[in-house]
Amino acid sequence: MLQAYFNILVIFLLMFVGYWLSYKQWFSNRTADMFSKLVLNLSLPFSMFLNITSNFTRDEFMTLFSGITIPLLSMLLTLFISFGYRRIFHISENRKGTFSTMVTCSNTIFIGLPINLAIFGELSIPFVLLYYIVNTTIFWTIGIYLIASDSPKMEEVQVSFYPLVALKKIFSPALLGFIIGLIWMMLSLRVPTLITGFGTYLADLTTPLSMFAIGIMVYFNGIKNLKMNKDIAGVLIGRFVFSPLIVWLLGQWIKVPELMLQVFIIQSAMPVQNSVPILARTYEADEEFAASSMGYSVLIYMLYIPILLKLIF
Template identity: 30%
Template sequence: MFLKSLESTFILIILIFAGWIMSRIGWINDDVKSFLSKVTVKVGIPALTITNFFENFSNEMLISSFKFVGIALLSMAILIIISKIISKIMKIEPIKSGSFVSMSSVSNSMFFGLPICLSLFGEISIPYIIFYYVANTVMFWSVLSPMIAKDGNNKVGNILQKLKNIFNIPLITVIVSGILLYFNFKPPSIVLKSTKYFSGLVTPLASMVVGKIIYDMDLSKYKLDKSVFAVVFMRFIISPSIMYIITRFFNLPVLATQVFIIQSAMPVMMQITIVSELYNTDSKYVAATLSITTLLSLLTIPFYMLIMDKIFI
């Protein structure tokens, strides 16, 4: 598995580098990046969800999905508690504290975690990727984004706005597909064949978006403080360690454990930068931490797979 992880990571780096090159020569600007992101999130991922729900899911797995989502939520809740304690010990500025807790607790499960897990484990891992994504989305928009808003002395949006953020197109697709599967209703063959084509867009487009993000990075503009390194420690050491302990305690299947560990060790969630900018907190601090964790994750993925090779033998 370690050699496969090296190969998969190298392939992903090639795709990301292609996005970097296209950004460098001007093919991918901010407008194109926005377009690629929308196609990935609003077309590719829903298509991937529909395809795999009716190919890889069963009613038994659907019923057990609450368990998997609950375990992911539990790990994030523990991370929130730990990061809050660290924030107080390190005396992180109030304008940064909510962002610090958010960056330490949730991961980039979509644009980074999804293509990486697909490369490492194949499409059979899709159910567990989706379970983690659901937990990640719910935790961020319901619990963590209000913390960031509070840092900027902003009023949190009303309940309708919260629900709109939580129930985005990918999550709605998960819910609708789950309902259809539960009642044994399978979409027509032409629908599933069409979604199969669109689902192939996810990994290359998401990788090119990451390439654009890396191209836009300019770490020389940011002053790194000790809390950035604390986030790195939380994301790459504490988060996967807690996930391993919890998944072993609940005796999850090996594949579910591996996917959850990789997803929990992904870089900072990109939406945190957007929300911190929206609420006038320290968005440059978030951008710097996002940049560092994104670059480091390309180095740490083979390391995680090497460890899991030794554990899951």
């Protein structure tokens, strides 16, 4: 347990490096976009491919997908709870869709993957990806629609919403790397040494670049600009209380391996999805609310994760 805490501390130190270098003007806001693209399109696909082909057999992997029910049900239940919460606590009209999206969908890759690697090691990666598949599917379909619904120009926004865009986001390079690795493993093919060596170097970039990107985002959103209100408090309660609690309860009913359930709980309690402020700006929703919610969720998460680990171990 103590080693897991030290590993998590290292992860957050990387985030602080990203924040500090942004303060020193080494990194710009566009640097975060560049790091994000490198992770999503290059380092993460190799990480997924190498992990699947080196750590799992065909029989072991076939048992994994039985657990996909938990993230799917938990996220749908969390979404419905967010609808009730925003009615009871009178969430502002121009924030309702963004609120529900932030409560339901978490940052499963840029923070979720490094944290799970720090706690559980590489065996957690397939479980991380299972949650990621559901999280990404819901975010780029239901989530993006809900954010767009906050726009005062909802009818115009609907015209610009294309299902193919959502499909492209769901079938990202990371997921394609996973699928190729899965096919490779099912066919019992040997991975060439050149691909293993080259891919390992790229895969090792995933954690530092992800945390640098988060540090840059936190800096440019501006800690001084964060403004707490009841709506943001509701997002934090949803992210850090309702979401992991629902996963845990489902895990008592749907039996899955202990490691899988622990990873799902960690994934469900991640900070706000980092794409939400960008989409809020794109669809003319409440960008300040989205950015403040993401900022607070990242900062509070540093204090929250040790408590969560104490509860699940």
